[in-house]
Amino acid sequence: MTGSIAPSEKALRRAGIRLTKPRKLILRILAEAEDHPDATEIFERAVKMDKRISLATVYRTMKLLEDHGAIERHAFGDGPARFEPAGGAHHDHLIDVDTGDVIEFTSARIEELQEAIAEELGYEIVHHRLELYGRKRGS
């Protein structure tokens, strides 16, 4: 549904990032991903197109892209970090505990309440994390 927005190569180049072959490949994989892949999954998809790529480069690139706000890093439950292109509207996640599927949702009301709570405690929110872990009704 989202069709996930790819972090544009142009924008990265403008930020002084070198557009290397592995980076272009990873960018393409992220652009085509409809899910929230972890580093290993990205690596596996990448190897299919360029046998030479290394897992370390995937990790390094993920960090680079994260630092440049091009992707978001999530840590659902305990497993490995999972990534998705940023740039779309902010959203939270509902994780299907049986299948691992991730469903995105938003709630302006919840965001407001969070702000209000932080305010009351004397804090300013830097970022937040809201994850619902659920099971399909009637399973």
Next chain:
Amino acid sequence: MTGSIAPSEKALRRAGIRLTKPRKLILRILAEAEDHPDATEIFERAVKMDKRISLATVYRTMKLLEDHGAIERHAFGDGPARFEPAGGAHHDHLIDVDTGDVIEFTSARIEELQEAIAEELGYEIVHHRLELYGRKRGS
């Protein structure tokens, strides 16, 4: 303020859990903890009272207690899992990004909204995680 409720030895014994020396020790440490210690911290506190205890036992006991609903496991940011006795009212956390301090809070309104969202997506919430990462106003 909370004084954190200790998971009672009696309740565990009733559930068929053997009350071993290391387990009693860990239970005592949790009962006395005013913070949200991770496995290593619990281990260090334990070693002070019984040099024989092993880190593996701490991990095993944490899993055991979690499975029995006696404690809650949290994974703030990326670091190690941190624990706290369960049994108190449900609460969420605000983490001070500068100091690492954890402040507990509750919001019935947010809980309701979460339920409503899950409902709308056809899910039943098994558990959730709401963390606000913030900075003290005027820092």
Next chain:
DNA sequence: AATGCAAATGAGAATTAGTCGCAACAAATG
């Protein structure tokens, strides 16, 4: 109190997720 035995422990090896150092390599720039 002594006994039996399943369950739990300690010590260390193994696993998982991620990071680091370094020599070889390849983008960008002129």
Next chain:
DNA sequence: CATTTGTTGCGACTAATTCTCATTTGCATT
């Protein structure tokens, strides 16, 4: 197309946690 400086691939390394297995211990029974 040569230079330079950032990037890559590889393997070694770390941190957190789990596993293996020989030994010990809780506890129900004698």
